Amino acid sequence: MPESIEIKINGQELLVSAGTRVRDVLEQHCPEWLKNSIGVSLNDEPLDFQMPLHANGELTPLEPGGNAPSMALEMCRHTTSHVLAQAVKELFSDVQVGIGPPTADGFYYDFLREDPFTPEDLQAIEKRMRKLIKTNQKLERLEMPKEEAEMIFAEKGEDLKVELVRDKGGGQVSCYKQGNFIDFCTGPHLPHTGKIPAIKLLHTAAAHWRPKSGRKDFPMMQRIYGTAFFSAEDLETFLDHRDEAKKRDHRRLGIDLDLFHFDEKAGPGMAYWHPKGGTIRHQIEAFLCDEQLSRGYDVVYTPHIARKHLWETSGHYDYYKENMFTLDVDEQEYVLKPMNCPGHILIYEKGTRSYRELPLRYSEFGTVYRNELSGVLHGMLRVRGFTQDDAHIFCRPDQIQEEVSGALDLALHVMKTFGYDEYRIDLSLHDPSNRDKYAGDEDQWGLAESALADALDSMGLVYERQLNEAAFYGPKIDFHLIDALGRAWQGSTIQLDFNLPERFNLTYVGDDGYQHRTAMIHRAIYGSLERFVGGLIEHYGGAFPLWLAPVQVIVLPIADRHIKYAEAIAEAAEKAGLRAEVDRRSGKLGAKIRDAQTQKLPFMLIVGDRDMENQEVSVRHRTVGDLGSLTIETFLAQAVQDIEARAVREWPLRKDDAAPA
């Protein structure tokens, strides 16, 4: 480490000795920062005032709502987690503290305690936290030898902290102390607790103590989640956002919109699609099916069960047994398929394949069953029976890049159609220093990985390389979709496989007349229909675009004498290929509109005396409202146009009869 370091601050260049505290530099050169900011950042690293400087760089102030809001918030939340631990220690005597880091939108702290915390406990703890915050406790950074820290925590009976200190490398450690509470922590922290304006404890949960430490008997911790913001308004916005997400919860909307249900009588993790959910799913399947047919895919169908032998060959029986449902048939063991690949392979290997007929692209909406742990099931997003839009491309090694490009193009087209305009792409690669973990040889991996990267590069796609994240059988590309609320969802996946072609000895005859190893690509665009539709429901908040809406138009007669006309209108809509209904109830128009709005139906066609006389309909759109009167032909022409285009926008019609923009 150099004796002295160069620090830029406020345009000034300084030479200070390494280890100088941030506070000392600021006192001399920028005393107002000590008052107005909560810390500094140096080369994008947050530092608090008590930390030592060890690297060259420019210091910029860290302020609430400043130019690095997430860094400042993270600091605030980390300090709040210490306050949480302090409050818990004060209120409960039988508690050991664990760890308490900030998270993406808050923080948590884990406690070791016989009894879990109740909601009443949480209220009391939050009250105590507010009290502690108000006293403007200073957070004091202490640096000391490991042994000393161990002693401090041992004396307090904090065995878990002792364990953490002991496992930490180096000889010197840091702790932060506020009031009588001291925590083993690298920081950085706010100068004092008075800088925390808005807090909220959210919920409790259980968590394992250091599950990755290799300990088998890790104790169960009681975790408390909370969040903190620099203003009450920000906290309010955050809570509103949570409520909005709750309203979009696909499980809630699945019931409200009559899309699907899970039945206790039948078993957990198995979805029953109602007619309306089925309509949505059918549209989604048909869309991809058509796309695939036009892109040279073949359709195949494979059975749901197969003898154990097939799964032994594929390796699933050894590596995936825990997750497979098995059944006895004539004293033989059969397996309910957890994946579609072995079935597609049986079709491939049934004939002698020539290099001339490759690639072969086998696609299937294949329903698979996996015995997931009961605790992980979650609505449509995590189920035990689900249908994959699965395809396996069998090709020559020299065709890999083009086939991957084709799959990428399809994935991009599909995401765009559903209005997922933002996404993240991961390229998961193997780690050459960890060879034991992977099937196939280094040459294969090199070829395959560069094929994937080349395909991404040639399409100008931005992606992140994830080292050592490949599947054991090959590298892969994963899409993560960002939905309307900014949340990420698992999207398409494209995976190369070196393992199954070996296990099944898949070959093709080359132009040299010899047999060569076939390359195999797994790809799923939706992934699972269940998960994809679950995500779509939340993305659209239940308001499906016209082409997907289970009921596209509902005709609302104003009085009973208009029912006949309404039925004629509905019939015309159906003839044009729309899904139409008539509300024949005798209530007021307002009530019918309200019900249609609640069901999020895209179009209401209101018909009364005026409309009958002019042979028109009054069009109301669920978000735009009253669109005025049109002839049914004009309306249908525009609606059909939007349906065929699979438009996702919420503004499908213009009042002036012009074609949609």
Place this chain on the structure above:
RNA sequence: GCCGACGUAGCUCAGUGGCAGAGCAGCUGAUUCGUAAUCAGCAGGUCCGGGGUUCAAGUCCCCGCGUCGGCUCCA
């Protein structure tokens, strides 16, 4: 699988050991109405399932199932 909470009408929920309830939805009738809730009546229950305590259990206890919040794992 593990920790905790919860499970009452189709849905949302009240019911703190003593007659099983409300709102919405449904059905019937009245009303015939122009852009987010017309009125009245009726019907609707294995209080998740099983066992126990008690004169008496939706309520208390035990076991099981399911759901939810997490941990861990995954499409």
